[in-house]
Amino acid sequence: MVAVSVSQRIASDDQLARLLQIGIVLEEVVEARAHHHYQSLDAELDEEIETLLADAAEESAEHRQRLESLIEGLGVDSVPFDEIESLVDARYGRTQPEDFDGILYDQLCNEETAYKFYDDLIEAIEESNAEFTIDRAELLDELRAIREDEAEGVSEVTEVMERR
Amino acid sequence: MNTADQYLKTIYVVQKQEDGPASTGSIADSLGVSPASANEMIGKLEERGLAEHEKYKGVRLTDDGIVRARDALQTYCIIERFLANVLAVEEFRDEARELEAVIDDTVAERLDTIIDRQPECPDCFDPETDACKCLDIAAAPVEPEQ
Numbered sequence: 461m462v463a464v465s466v467s468q469r470i471a472s473d474d475q476l477a478r479l480l481q482i483g484i485v486l487e488e489v490v491e492a493r494a495h496h497h498y499q500s501l502d503a504e505l506d507e508e509i510e511t512l513l514a515d516a517a518e519e520s521a522e523h524r525q526r527l528e529s530l531i532e533g534l535g536v537d538s539v540p541f542d543e544i545e546s547l548v549d550a551r552y553g554r555t556q557p558e559d560f561d562g563i564l565y566d567q568l569c570n571e572e573t574a575y576k577f578y579d580d581l582i583e584a585i586e587e588s589n590a591e592f593t594i595d596r597a598e599l600l601d602e603l604r605a606i607r608e609d610e611a612e613g614v615s616e617v618t619e620v621m622e623r624r
Numbered sequence: 625m626n627t628a629d630q631y632l633k634t635i636y637v638v639q640k641q642e643d644g645p646a647s648t649g650s651i652a653d654s655l656g657v658s659p660a661s662a663n664e665m666i667g668k669l670e671e672r673g674l675a676e677h678e679k680y681k682g683v684r685l686t687d688d689g690i691v692r693a694r695d696a697l698q699t700y701c702i703i704e705r706f707l708a709n710v711l712a713v714e715e716f717r718d719e720a721r722e723l724e725a726v727i728d729d730t731v732a733e734r735l736d737t738i739i740d741r742q743p744e745c746p747d748c749f750d751p752e753t754d755a756c757k758c759l760d761i762a763a764a765p766v767e768p769e770q
Binding site: 469470471475478479481482485486489493539544547548551552555569570572573576577580581584 | 713727740
Protein backbone atom coordinates (compact mmCIF):
# COMPACT_ATOMS: atom_id res chain seq x y z
CA MET A 461 0.00 0.00 0.00
CA VAL A 462 1.44 3.36 -0.98
CA ALA A 463 -0.42 6.24 0.54
CA VAL A 464 1.22 9.63 0.44
CA SER A 465 -1.34 11.16 2.75
CA VAL A 466 -4.07 9.73 4.94
CA SER A 467 -6.43 12.42 3.72
CA GLN A 468 -9.00 10.71 1.59
CA ARG A 469 -10.74 12.63 -1.10
CA ILE A 470 -14.29 12.08 -2.19
CA ALA A 471 -14.32 8.87 -4.18
CA SER A 472 -17.97 8.06 -4.85
CA ASP A 473 -21.54 9.31 -5.23
CA ASP A 474 -22.30 7.90 -1.77
CA GLN A 475 -19.57 9.91 -0.07
CA LEU A 476 -20.57 13.04 -1.94
CA ALA A 477 -24.22 12.50 -0.99
CA ARG A 478 -23.26 12.03 2.67
CA LEU A 479 -21.30 15.28 2.69
CA LEU A 480 -24.19 17.11 1.03
CA GLN A 481 -26.49 15.66 3.72
CA ILE A 482 -24.13 17.05 6.36
CA GLY A 483 -24.40 20.40 4.56
CA ILE A 484 -28.18 20.16 4.78
CA VAL A 485 -28.01 19.45 8.50
CA LEU A 486 -25.68 22.43 9.03
CA GLU A 487 -28.13 24.65 7.17
CA GLU A 488 -30.97 23.21 9.22
CA VAL A 489 -29.08 23.93 12.43
CA VAL A 490 -28.43 27.51 11.27
CA GLU A 491 -32.06 27.95 10.27
CA ALA A 492 -33.45 26.52 13.50
CA ARG A 493 -31.02 28.45 15.73
CA ALA A 494 -31.64 31.72 13.87
CA HIS A 495 -35.37 31.12 14.31
CA HIS A 496 -34.92 30.46 18.02
CA HIS A 497 -32.80 33.58 18.45
CA TYR A 498 -35.40 35.55 16.57
CA GLN A 499 -38.15 34.32 18.87
CA SER A 500 -36.07 34.94 21.97
CA LEU A 501 -35.76 38.65 21.20
CA ASP A 502 -38.07 40.29 23.72
CA ALA A 503 -40.48 43.22 23.40
CA GLU A 504 -37.59 45.65 22.93
CA LEU A 505 -37.11 44.31 19.47
CA ASP A 506 -33.87 45.18 17.80
CA GLU A 507 -34.84 45.70 14.20
CA GLU A 508 -31.35 45.29 12.79
CA ILE A 509 -30.75 41.92 14.45
CA GLU A 510 -34.30 40.85 13.68
CA THR A 511 -33.79 41.47 9.95
CA LEU A 512 -30.39 39.80 10.02
CA LEU A 513 -31.78 36.64 11.63
CA ALA A 514 -34.84 36.51 9.38
CA ASP A 515 -32.60 36.83 6.31
CA ALA A 516 -30.22 34.18 7.65
CA ALA A 517 -33.06 31.71 8.24
CA GLU A 518 -34.45 32.39 4.76
CA GLU A 519 -31.05 31.99 3.13
CA SER A 520 -30.40 28.71 4.94
CA ALA A 521 -33.76 27.36 3.80
CA GLU A 522 -32.86 28.28 0.23
CA HIS A 523 -29.42 26.65 0.49
CA ARG A 524 -31.05 23.56 1.91
CA GLN A 525 -33.30 23.31 -1.12
CA ARG A 526 -30.37 23.71 -3.48
CA LEU A 527 -28.45 20.96 -1.68
CA GLU A 528 -31.57 18.77 -1.73
CA SER A 529 -31.75 19.15 -5.51
CA LEU A 530 -28.12 18.06 -5.80
CA ILE A 531 -28.56 14.95 -3.67
CA GLU A 532 -31.81 14.17 -5.48
CA GLY A 533 -29.67 13.97 -8.62
CA LEU A 534 -27.56 11.36 -6.83
CA GLY A 535 -30.66 9.32 -5.99
CA VAL A 536 -30.27 9.73 -2.21
CA ASP A 537 -32.86 10.82 0.36
CA SER A 538 -32.57 14.16 2.09
CA VAL A 539 -32.59 14.74 5.85
CA PRO A 540 -36.02 15.59 7.30
CA PHE A 541 -35.99 19.12 8.69
CA ASP A 542 -38.53 18.44 11.47
CA GLU A 543 -36.23 15.80 12.99
CA ILE A 544 -33.28 18.17 13.06
CA GLU A 545 -35.50 20.92 14.41
CA SER A 546 -36.60 18.72 17.28
CA LEU A 547 -32.95 17.83 18.01
CA VAL A 548 -32.08 21.53 18.06
CA ASP A 549 -35.11 22.15 20.30
CA ALA A 550 -34.02 19.42 22.69
CA ARG A 551 -30.47 20.71 22.98
CA TYR A 552 -30.85 24.44 22.33
CA GLY A 553 -31.36 25.42 25.96
CA ARG A 554 -27.90 24.14 26.85
CA THR A 555 -26.11 26.15 24.20
CA GLN A 556 -28.33 29.21 23.97
CA PRO A 557 -26.64 32.63 23.78
CA GLU A 558 -27.55 34.95 26.65
CA ASP A 559 -27.76 38.38 25.00
CA PHE A 560 -27.67 40.25 21.70
CA ASP A 561 -23.89 40.06 21.53
CA GLY A 562 -24.12 36.32 22.10
CA ILE A 563 -26.75 35.97 19.40
CA LEU A 564 -24.59 37.88 16.90
CA TYR A 565 -21.54 35.85 17.84
CA ASP A 566 -23.48 32.61 17.44
CA GLN A 567 -24.71 33.78 14.05
CA LEU A 568 -21.14 34.65 13.05
CA CYS A 569 -20.05 31.10 14.05
CA ASN A 570 -22.92 29.70 11.97
CA GLU A 571 -21.87 31.63 8.87
CA GLU A 572 -18.15 30.97 9.34
CA THR A 573 -18.72 27.27 9.92
CA ALA A 574 -20.89 26.96 6.83
CA TYR A 575 -18.27 28.83 4.78
CA LYS A 576 -15.50 26.52 6.03
CA PHE A 577 -17.61 23.46 5.29
CA TYR A 578 -18.32 24.46 1.68
CA ASP A 579 -14.72 25.57 1.18
CA ASP A 580 -13.37 22.18 2.32
CA LEU A 581 -16.02 20.33 0.32
CA ILE A 582 -15.19 22.25 -2.88
CA GLU A 583 -11.47 21.57 -2.37
CA ALA A 584 -12.11 17.86 -1.80
CA ILE A 585 -14.21 17.65 -4.98
CA GLU A 586 -11.60 19.58 -6.98
CA GLU A 587 -8.89 17.16 -5.83
CA SER A 588 -10.99 14.08 -6.58
CA ASN A 589 -10.89 12.27 -9.90
CA ALA A 590 -14.15 10.47 -9.19
CA GLU A 591 -16.93 10.51 -11.76
CA PHE A 592 -20.21 11.57 -10.16
CA THR A 593 -23.70 10.95 -11.50
CA ILE A 594 -24.33 14.69 -11.46
CA ASP A 595 -22.35 17.09 -13.61
CA ARG A 596 -19.14 18.08 -11.82
CA ALA A 597 -19.03 21.64 -13.23
CA GLU A 598 -22.64 22.32 -12.23
CA LEU A 599 -22.02 20.81 -8.78
CA LEU A 600 -18.97 23.04 -8.23
CA ASP A 601 -20.76 26.15 -9.57
CA GLU A 602 -23.64 25.57 -7.18
CA LEU A 603 -21.38 24.98 -4.17
CA ARG A 604 -19.22 28.00 -5.00
CA ALA A 605 -22.34 30.18 -5.23
CA ILE A 606 -23.49 28.94 -1.82
CA ARG A 607 -19.99 29.52 -0.39
CA GLU A 608 -20.12 33.08 -1.73
CA ASP A 609 -23.42 33.66 0.12
CA GLU A 610 -21.81 32.43 3.32
CA ALA A 611 -18.84 34.78 2.82
CA GLU A 612 -21.31 37.66 2.42
CA GLY A 613 -23.11 36.48 5.54
CA VAL A 614 -19.86 36.62 7.53
CA SER A 615 -19.23 40.21 6.34
CA GLU A 616 -22.78 41.30 7.15
CA VAL A 617 -22.66 39.96 10.71
CA THR A 618 -19.15 41.36 11.22
CA GLU A 619 -20.30 44.81 10.05
CA VAL A 620 -23.23 44.80 12.49
CA MET A 621 -20.94 43.65 15.32
CA GLU A 622 -18.39 46.36 14.57
CA ARG A 623 -21.05 49.09 14.48
CA ARG A 624 -22.51 48.17 17.86
CA MET B 625 -9.41 17.30 10.33
CA ASN B 626 -5.95 17.74 8.82
CA THR B 627 -3.42 14.95 8.32
CA ALA B 628 -1.30 15.91 11.35
CA ASP B 629 -4.36 15.68 13.60
CA GLN B 630 -5.27 12.29 12.15
CA TYR B 631 -1.77 11.08 13.05
CA LEU B 632 -1.88 12.57 16.56
CA LYS B 633 -5.23 10.90 17.23
CA THR B 634 -3.91 7.56 16.00
CA ILE B 635 -0.65 7.76 18.00
CA TYR B 636 -2.66 8.62 21.12
CA VAL B 637 -4.93 5.61 20.68
CA VAL B 638 -2.07 3.21 19.81
CA GLN B 639 -0.04 4.49 22.76
CA LYS B 640 -2.94 3.71 25.08
CA GLN B 641 -3.46 0.30 23.51
CA GLU B 642 0.20 -0.65 23.71
CA ASP B 643 0.58 0.98 27.12
CA GLY B 644 3.82 2.60 26.04
CA PRO B 645 5.39 4.23 22.99
CA ALA B 646 3.53 3.60 19.73
CA SER B 647 5.52 1.64 17.17
CA THR B 648 5.78 3.14 13.70
CA GLY B 649 4.43 -0.12 12.26
CA SER B 650 1.27 0.02 14.36
CA ILE B 651 0.72 3.67 13.48
CA ALA B 652 1.17 2.96 9.76
CA ASP B 653 -1.18 -0.06 9.97
CA SER B 654 -3.87 1.89 11.78
CA LEU B 655 -3.79 4.67 9.23
CA GLY B 656 -3.39 2.42 6.19
CA VAL B 657 -0.23 4.18 5.07
CA SER B 658 3.32 2.99 4.33
CA PRO B 659 5.88 3.04 7.20
CA ALA B 660 7.89 5.56 5.15
CA SER B 661 4.92 7.97 5.04
CA ALA B 662 4.34 7.46 8.76
CA ASN B 663 8.01 8.18 9.52
CA GLU B 664 7.90 11.36 7.48
CA MET B 665 4.88 12.72 9.34
CA ILE B 666 6.26 11.62 12.73
CA GLY B 667 9.39 13.67 11.92
CA LYS B 668 7.19 16.72 11.25
CA LEU B 669 5.32 16.21 14.53
CA GLU B 670 8.68 16.03 16.35
CA GLU B 671 9.80 19.29 14.74
CA ARG B 672 6.62 20.92 15.99
CA GLY B 673 7.20 19.66 19.52
CA LEU B 674 4.12 17.41 19.48
CA ALA B 675 5.85 14.00 19.60
CA GLU B 676 9.13 12.41 20.58
CA HIS B 677 10.62 9.47 18.75
CA GLU B 678 12.85 7.03 20.61
CA LYS B 679 14.91 4.74 18.44
CA TYR B 680 13.82 1.08 18.58
CA LYS B 681 11.03 1.98 21.01
CA GLY B 682 8.52 4.12 19.16
CA VAL B 683 6.71 7.42 19.36
CA ARG B 684 5.42 9.16 22.44
CA LEU B 685 3.28 12.31 22.37
CA THR B 686 4.41 15.37 24.31
CA ASP B 687 1.94 17.15 26.61
CA ASP B 688 1.06 19.55 23.77
CA GLY B 689 0.66 16.59 21.45
CA ILE B 690 -1.70 14.88 23.91
CA VAL B 691 -3.91 17.98 24.14
CA ARG B 692 -4.21 18.18 20.34
CA ALA B 693 -4.69 14.44 20.02
CA ARG B 694 -7.56 14.48 22.51
CA ASP B 695 -9.21 17.36 20.64
CA ALA B 696 -8.86 15.41 17.39
CA LEU B 697 -10.28 12.27 19.01
CA GLN B 698 -13.20 14.30 20.31
CA THR B 699 -13.87 15.64 16.81
CA TYR B 700 -13.77 12.07 15.51
CA CYS B 701 -16.23 10.97 18.23
CA ILE B 702 -18.58 13.79 17.23
CA ILE B 703 -18.47 12.64 13.59
CA GLU B 704 -19.13 9.00 14.55
CA ARG B 705 -21.94 9.89 16.92
CA PHE B 706 -23.49 12.28 14.42
CA LEU B 707 -23.42 9.68 11.64
CA ALA B 708 -24.80 6.92 13.88
CA ASN B 709 -27.46 8.85 15.77
CA VAL B 710 -28.56 11.69 13.51
CA LEU B 711 -28.14 10.22 10.03
CA ALA B 712 -28.65 6.60 11.21
CA VAL B 713 -25.66 5.37 9.22
CA GLU B 714 -25.04 1.68 9.93
CA GLU B 715 -21.43 1.69 8.76
CA PHE B 716 -20.68 4.81 10.78
CA ARG B 717 -17.11 3.73 11.67
CA ASP B 718 -16.07 3.26 8.04
CA GLU B 719 -17.80 6.44 6.97
CA ALA B 720 -16.28 8.47 9.82
CA ARG B 721 -12.83 7.38 8.65
CA GLU B 722 -13.69 8.30 5.07
CA LEU B 723 -15.11 11.69 5.93
CA GLU B 724 -12.93 12.88 8.81
CA ALA B 725 -10.41 14.57 6.47
CA VAL B 726 -13.17 16.74 4.97
CA ILE B 727 -14.86 17.68 8.28
CA ASP B 728 -13.17 20.58 10.04
CA ASP B 729 -13.17 20.97 13.85
CA THR B 730 -15.42 24.04 13.63
CA VAL B 731 -17.95 22.08 11.59
CA ALA B 732 -17.83 19.22 14.11
CA GLU B 733 -18.43 21.72 16.93
CA ARG B 734 -21.63 22.88 15.25
CA LEU B 735 -22.78 19.30 14.68
CA ASP B 736 -22.02 18.75 18.38
CA THR B 737 -24.88 21.15 19.27
CA ILE B 738 -27.44 18.55 18.20
CA ILE B 739 -25.90 15.33 19.50
CA ASP B 740 -25.90 14.01 23.01
CA ARG B 741 -22.26 13.41 23.85
CA GLN B 742 -21.07 12.26 27.27
CA PRO B 743 -18.96 14.60 29.43
CA GLU B 744 -16.18 12.00 29.70
CA CYS B 745 -15.56 12.17 25.95
CA PRO B 746 -13.00 11.34 24.54
CA ASP B 747 -12.01 8.97 27.38
CA CYS B 748 -15.01 6.84 26.43
CA PHE B 749 -13.42 6.02 23.07
CA ASP B 750 -12.78 2.29 22.81
CA PRO B 751 -9.97 1.43 20.37
CA GLU B 752 -11.12 -2.20 20.19
CA THR B 753 -14.46 -1.30 18.65
CA ASP B 754 -13.15 1.95 17.13
CA ALA B 755 -16.12 3.76 18.66
CA CYS B 756 -17.37 5.47 21.80
CA LYS B 757 -18.29 3.00 24.54
CA CYS B 758 -21.45 4.96 25.40
CA LEU B 759 -22.58 5.27 21.80
CA ASP B 760 -26.13 4.03 21.56
CA ILE B 761 -25.94 2.32 18.21
CA ALA B 762 -29.52 1.11 18.30
CA ALA B 763 -30.60 4.66 17.68
CA ALA B 764 -33.94 3.85 16.09
CA PRO B 765 -36.85 5.05 18.23
CA VAL B 766 -38.31 2.32 20.41
CA GLU B 767 -41.87 1.43 19.44
CA PRO B 768 -44.30 1.91 22.32
CA GLU B 769 -45.68 -1.33 23.71
CA GLN B 770 -49.16 -2.21 22.56
